Amino acid sequence: MDQILISPERCLGCRSCELACAVEHFPGKDLFLAVAAEEPPVARIFVETDGKTNFPMQCRHCQQPQCVNACMTGALRQDNETGKVIFGQDKCVGCWMCVMACPFGVIVQDWRQRVALKCDRCPDRDVPACAAACPTGAIRFMPVPDYSKEKRQRYLTMFVDEEGQND
Amino acid sequence: MKMSLDKKTIDRAARQMLERTRADGVKTVWDRLEAQQPQCGFGLLGICCRNCLQGPCRINPFGEPSRGVCGADADTIVARNLLRSVAGGTSAHVDHAYEVVEALDKIAKGQIDYQIQDEHKLKAIATKLGLETDQKDITTLAGEVAEKAFESFTNHTSETMGWLAAWAPQERIDTWGKLGVLPRNADREIREAMHQTTMGVDADPINLLLATVKQGLVDGFAGLKLATDIQDIIFGTPQPVKAETNLGVLKADHVNVVVHGHVPLLSEKIVEWCRRLEEEAKAAGAAGINVAGICCTGNEVLMRQGVPPATNFLGQELALATGAVDLMVVDAQCIMPSLINVAQCYHGEIVTTMPISKIPGAHHVPFTLEEADQQAREIVRRAINSFKKRDMNRVQIPEEKVPIVAGFSVEAIIGALAKINAEDPLKPLVESIKNGAILGAVGTVGCNNVKFTQDLVHVELVKQLIANDVLVVATGCSAHALGKAGLLHPDATKNVAGPGLRQVLTAVGEAAGLGEPLPPVLHMGSCVDNSRIGDLLIALADYLGVAVKDLPVAASAPEPQHEKALSIGTWAVAMGILTHVGLPPHVLGSATVSGALTGQPVESLLGGKFYVEADPVKAAEGLINHLKSKRKALGL
Numbered sequence: 001m002d003q004i005l006i007s008p009e010r011c012l013g014c015r016s017c018e019l020a021c022a023v024e025h026f027p028g029k030d031l032f033l034a035v036a037a038e039e040p041p042v043a044r045i046f047v048e049t050d051g052k053t054n055f056p057m058q059c060r061h062c063q064q065p066q067c068v069n070a071c072m073t074g075a076l077r078q079d080n081e082t083g084k085v086i087f088g089q090d091k092c093v094g095c096w097m098c099v100m101a102c103p104f105g106v107i108v109q110d111w112r113q114r115v116a117l118k119c120d121r122c123p124d125r126d127v128p129a130c131a132a133a134c135p136t137g138a139i140r141f142m143p144v145p146d147y148s149k150e151k152r153q154r155y156l157t158m159f160v161d162e163e164g165q166n167d
Numbered sequence: 168m169k170m171s172l173d174k175k176t177i178d179r180a181a182r183q184m185l186e187r188t189r190a191d192g193v194k195t196v197w198d199r200l201e202a203q204q205p206q207c208g209f210g211l212l213g214i215c216c217r218n219c220l221q222g223p224c225r226i227n228p229f230g231e232p233s234r235g236v237c238g239a240d241a242d243t244i245v246a247r248n249l250l251r252s253v254a255g256g257t258s259a260h261v262d263h264a265y266e267v268v269e270a271l272d273k274i275a276k277g278q279i280d281y282q283i284q285d286e287h288k289l290k291a292i293a294t295k296l297g298l299e300t301d302q303k304d305i306t307t308l309a310g311e312v313a314e315k316a317f318e319s320f321t322n323h324t325s326e327t328m329g330w331l332a333a334w335a336p337q338e339r340i341d342t343w344g345k346l347g348v349l350p351r352n353a354d355r356e357i358r359e360a361m362h363q364t365t366m367g368v369d370a371d372p373i374n375l376l377l378a379t380v381k382q383g384l385v386d387g388f389a390g391l392k393l394a395t396d397i398q399d400i401i402f403g404t405p406q407p408v409k410a411e412t413n414l415g416v417l418k419a420d421h422v423n424v425v426v427h428g429h430v431p432l433l434s435e436k437i438v439e440w441c442r443r444l445e446e447e448a449k450a451a452g453a454a455g456i457n458v459a460g461i462c463c464t465g466n467e468v469l470m471r472q473g474v475p476p477a478t479n480f481l482g483q484e485l486a487l488a489t490g491a492v493d494l495m496v497v498d499a500q501c502i503m504p505s506l507i508n509v510a511q512c513y514h515g516e517i518v519t520t521m522p523i524s525k526i527p528g529a530h531h532v533p534f535t536l537e538e539a540d541q542q543a544r545e546i547v548r549r550a551i552n553s554f555k556k557r558d559m560n561r562v563q564i565p566e567e568k569v570p571i572v573a574g575f576s577v578e579a580i581i582g583a584l585a586k587i588n589a590e591d592p593l594k595p596l597v598e599s600i601k602n603g604a605i606l607g608a609v610g611t612v613g614c615n616n617v618k619f620t621q622d623l624v625h626v627e628l629v630k631q632l633i634a635n636d637v638l639v640v641a642t643g644c645s646a647h648a649l650g651k652a653g654l655l656h657p658d659a660t661k662n663v664a665g666p667g668l669r670q671v672l673t674a675v676g677e678a679a680g681l682g683e684p685l686p687p688v689l690h691m692g693s694c695v696d697n698s699r700i701g702d703l704l705i706a707l708a709d710y711l712g713v714a715v716k717d718l719p720v721a722a723s724a725p726e727p728q729h730e731k732a733l734s735i736g737t738w739a740v741a742m743g744i745l746t747h748v749g750l751p752p753h754v755l756g757s758a759t760v761s762g763a764l765t766g767q768p769v770e771s772l773l774g775g776k777f778y779v780e781a782d783p784v785k786a787a788e789g790l791i792n793h794l795k796s797k798r799k800a801l802g803l
């Protein structure tokens with residue numbers, strides 16, 4: 001099962017992912033139509049920065065989702081098969097418990113419907129729109145073991161370089 | 168990333184107004200910078216291209232794609248974008264110059280109600296252009312000079328642009344000729360730059376950089392130099408003038424008119440009509456009419472009319488936040504569209520005047536040279552009318568105002584020096600440089616940029632320089648920043664300048680009968696008046712019998728913002744001058760391009776290069792070291 005995995009050092013802060021996420025959640029899924037729409041679409045991913053590091057943040061679809069625990073109506077639930085944390089708008093009563101419970105601040109308010117809003121991992125797509133839009137590979141949709149291996153390899157290179165044994 | 172007030176500006180008047188806008192929920196340029204975070208990395212690196220509809224293309228600096236759809240790589244895209252930006256800056260200055268030449272032409276034809284204020288300069292320029300001046304009446308000569316100027320914008324030959332051929336040193340003309348960068352005429356070169364950068368033309372980053380150098384020369388000679396020369400002829404060559412600066416120059420009991428932008432054609436008339444309609448203002452209950460300036464229109468009327476500068480680029484919204492500006496009349500360049508919103512929240516009318524520079528929500532008065540008087544009168548009357556609607560309870564003018572001395576044209580500087588040595592006026596200055604009393608000279612120019620704490624880099628850099636006996640000349644918003652910080656005043660010579668510099672400036676001041684030293688920073692005018700700095704350097708090099716590139720001098724745009732800063736900087740580098748910038752232009756996506764601009768490739772060809780340093784203390788050190796190395800090479 002692929003996961004959305006981030007390499008913040010590659011994020012240039014272009015916000016292409018935010019744009020793509022918004023367009024993906026617009027009925028026509030078309031940039032020009034979305035830009036012209038009366039009710040513009042809302043992104044579920046947020047590029048945060050502290051001035052040095054940019055970090056695209058969206059729902060992590062936790063295996064122990066605190067938002068699900070906090071939700072009294074069952075609007076948020078974990079899909080047993082895929083592990084995705086799914087939101088059902090019709091059950092949401094707008095109590096914002098999930099907003100408070102999520103440690104990453106990635107549940108926001110849909111200001112039009114006054115219900116919660118979060119990443120749904122693009123059910124209509126194989127690769128989520130943000131990952132597909134990211135031109136630098138800061139957001140990738142891949143298996144966790146592959147990501148970890150890559151990271152181990154990178155650490156190895158750095159380690160060897162520092163020891164001056166590899167040029 | 169909430170920015171604290173002292174990170175936003177060092178200007179206390181600006182801080183006071185920022186507290187006010189924050190309390191009132193009025194957005195300013197600082198809020199908008201915050202809202203723009205994070206800014207696009209591709210744009211910052213210059214590796215996005217929108218030059219055709221197959222794009223936009225972006226190059227991944229960490230891997231693929233490494234080419235745009237057409238195959239252009241990062242080097243090509245960065246160099247193309249830079250050339251377009253520099254051409255943008257160049258066209259702003261050339262367009263400005265064209266307007267004033269048009270005015271001179273119409274004066275010569277008796278079509279407009281403007282006069283020639285400086286016949287002496289007209290003759291001097293005509294002589295340099297090879298025109299016969301004897302026995303000719305002034306209007307005929309003005310017409311001939313205008314004709315020559317028009318030829319520098321557009322001609323039908325491949326000869327070198329006349330204004331450059333007449334004023335550039337031969338050593339430079341030879342250097343530029345060898346590189347193939349001598350411009351023919353301004354319009355043609357700007358057009359060619361647009362052609363060269365369009366999809367599928369030039370892909371060679373070095374060829375594109377050479378074309379960029381050519382744009383710099385167009386800017387320097389057909390933009391800056393031409394504009395200054397003609398403006399001096401029409402409006403007079405500046406002489407030292409005393410004034411005050413910062414928001415405290417606004418007056419609660421007066422009608423306050425602010426002129427903002429760059430071109431003096433209308434603002435001179437506004438100043439005149441503010442004086443003429445004084446009685447109407449009094450009848451409306453005001454104590455009189457007060458004119459103040461912002462940006463380079465402000466500098467133009469400061470230099471020639473002593474009009475106080477209210478603030479510089481980043482302060483333009485804050486001037487309106489005083490609630491005391493009854494009318495702000497703008498021409499072109501550096502005018503924030505957000506002025507309308509701020510004026511709506513506080514008070515005052517924004518009047519646009521040029522066909523190419525309109526803002527929704529502003530009142531537009533289509534300015535023409537033919538009807539300049541009627542239009543200026545109408546605008547001042549609108550200001551009086553606006554004053555009547557002003558809510559006095561909402562007026563909050565900061566107390567800050569600082570005395571300044573401005574008006575240092577080359578003619579004024581040489582005039583002061585001539586009081587020491589009438590035969591050989593440059594001698595005292597050159598001797599002071601030779602004996603080390605003055606280490607060298609740095610020109611600080613250009614904008615504010617909201618990415619810096621407003622004025623901080625200008626002021627801290629210059630304090631270091633003058634404390635180390637470096638003479639500073641300044642223009643544009645840099646001069647405003649230094650003025651607000653008290654550095655355009657003789658007291659700064661006493662308190663901040665190093666001993667050598669202090670002694671020279673004191674001697675010149677006394678000899679010139681000023682009863683006080685010259686200020687350690689000489690305000691030479693607007694951004695187009697950077698040509699005055701160029702003229703001074705050419706005269707000094709000529710006197711010493713060396714090339715400009717060998718002089719112990721440097722340039723600095725500490726807080727650059729506008730494309731014009733890039734074109735001015737390119738001209739300075741082409742003249743052979745080390746040019747410091749507080750932040751790099753959008754070129755870091757190409758190591759080839761950024762490396763060439765700041766390194767050996769450009770320096771070996773031109774003698775100058777760019778030097779990027781954001782820290783003012785380190786930059787001062789770098790510039791001082793440069794001056795020392797140039798001194799050493801000259802055997803000083």
Ligand code: SF4
Nearest residue numbers: 059060062065067102
């Ligand atoms: S919303 Fe937050 S808590 Fe809930 S699953 Fe996603 S990341 Fe975890």
Ligand code: SF4
Nearest residue numbers: 071092093095096098
């Ligand atoms: S806001 Fe909606 S989703 Fe969140 S806890 Fe309340 S009911 Fe559940």
Ligand code: SF4
Nearest residue numbers: 011012014015017134
């Ligand atoms: S596309 Fe990549 S670089 Fe751009 S904002 Fe998204 S994560 Fe950042």
Ligand code: SF4
Nearest residue numbers: 216219222224235237
């Ligand atoms: S000119 Fe080339 S790089 Fe630029 S947008 Fe077109 S295809 Fe892309």
